[in-house]
Amino acid sequence: MSTQQSPHGHGTVAPRGHATGEVAERFENPGLPPHRHRRADSDPDAAKRAERQVAVLFGISILGTIAALWAYFALPLEGTIASVRTSNLVLGVGLALGMTGIGLAAIHWAKTLMSDVERVDERHPIRSDDDVRETAVQMLKDGAADSGIGRRPLLKGALVGAVALAPLPFVVPLVGNLGGSWDVGALKQTAWRAGRRLAIDPTDVPIKASDVTIGSIFSVMPEGLPDEPHYLEEKAKAVVILLRLDPRDLTEAEDRKGWSYEGIIAYSKICTHVGCPVALYEQQTHHLLCPCHQSTFDVADGAKVLFGPAKRPLPQLPITVDDEGYLIAQSDFTEPVGPSFWERLK
Numbered sequence: 496m497s498t499q500q501s502p503h504g505h506g507t508v509a510p511r512g513h514a515t516g517e518v519a520e521r522f523e524n525p526g527l528p529p530h531r532h533r534r535a536d537s538d539p540d541a542a543k544r545a546e547r548q549v550a551v552l553f554g555i556s557i558l559g560t561i562a563a564l565w566a567y568f569a570l571p572l573e574g575t576i577a578s579v580r581t582s583n584l585v586l587g588v589g590l591a592l593g594m595t596g597i598g599l600a601a602i603h604w605a606k607t608l609m610s611d612v613e614r615v616d617e618r619h620p621i622r623s624d625d626d627v628r629e630t631a632v633q634m635l636k637d638g639a640a641d642s643g644i645g646r647r648p649l650l651k652g653a654l655v656g657a658v659a660l661a662p663l664p665f666v667v668p669l670v671g672n673l674g675g676s677w678d679v680g681a682l683k684q685t686a687w688r689a690g691r692r693l694a695i696d697p698t699d700v701p702i703k704a705s706d707v708t709i710g711s712i713f714s715v716m717p718e719g720l721p722d723e724p725h726y727l728e729e730k731a732k733a734v735v736i737l738l739r740l741d742p743r744d745l746t747e748a749e750d751r752k753g754w755s756y757e758g759i760i761a762y763s764k765i766c767t768h769v770g771c772p773v774a775l776y777e778q779q780t781h782h783l784l785c786p787c788h789q790s791t792f793d794v795a796d797g798a799k800v801l802f803g804p805a806k807r808p809l810p811q812l813p814i815t816v817d818d819e820g821y822l823i824a825q826s827d828f829t830e831p832v833g834p835s836f837w838e839r840l841k
């Protein structure tokens with residue numbers, strides 16, 4: 496029978512049409528390499544040392560998980576970017592140690608303490624016959640016995656502890672956020688107060704009415720907010736879109752007369768659909784668009800919804816000017832900002 500060189504240059508292959516059994520016969524089964532015994536197989540001290548190492552790795556996992564939980568519950572978030580970064584860092588490192596510790600412990604346990612006898616299984620039909628299935632079950636039982644978990648209470652306890660704690664960093668925040676009690680009252684108030692100046696976000700520079708020309712738009716927040724606790728949370732509620740229209744274009748409801756100043760109006764920047772920041776302003780039409788799901792608000796007419804999934808207008812912040820010409824709030828918003836969902840949680 497003729498032969499030909501493999502296209503990859505490794506050995507020979509049979510011409511097409513020849514039985515594969517003939518090909519198999521051309522290769523010698525290299526067999527298994529000689530078995531190398533590990534120290535832990537014959538040295539009880541080495542086995543004990545390996546056991547302690549595995550326990551230490553499980554212990555690292557436990558400490559990492561506890562650190563992640565501590566970061567979630569106890570590390571104070573002061574509303575500064577630095578504190579958020581620190582919290583995220585500790586959470587991430589804790590989770591990484593929690594997961595990596597279990598993985599490394601399992602690998603080290605398998606490599607040093609579990610049986611490393613080589614076994615060869617011939618290929619067989621996908622569904623094994625009953626004898627083989629019984630044998631497999633027996634092998635699993637043997638494997639469990641071989642791991643020595645029954646004889647090694649230290650490892651058993653460490654394994655149970657690590658595996659039991661590992662899901663907590665994922666489960667606890669979920670349960671806490673879904674089932675915990677929300678402070679709905681806090682969502683109904685923002686940092687705006689009567690007389691508080693409007694300042695440009697993020698520079699915190701107070702803004703005068705004369706700075707706001709017709710057609711311009713600013714993102715503003717209460718002056719001095721960056722120096723207050725929980726800055727990011729407060730800003731997320733209080734951020735406002737400030738614009739100036741020709742007063743003749745403005746349609747004001749009876750109960751909102753006097754909420755604007757010479758065509759300058761302020762609306763919550765938090766979309767009433769699901770809370771994205773609305774920021775796309777079309778000067779000619781006076782339309783304000785939310786980029787997330789295209790809700791469109793008419794800023795010339797109380798920010799009423801013209802299009803999209805939002806169900807209510809953007810809340811309006813009543814404003815005026817102080818003696819120096821700076822824009823100030825007349826009060827807080829008179830309704831909750833953000834998604835309408837909050838209105839139902841009374």
Ligand code: FES
Nearest residue numbers: 766768769785788
């Ligand atoms: S969040 Fe604004 S349209 Fe959905």
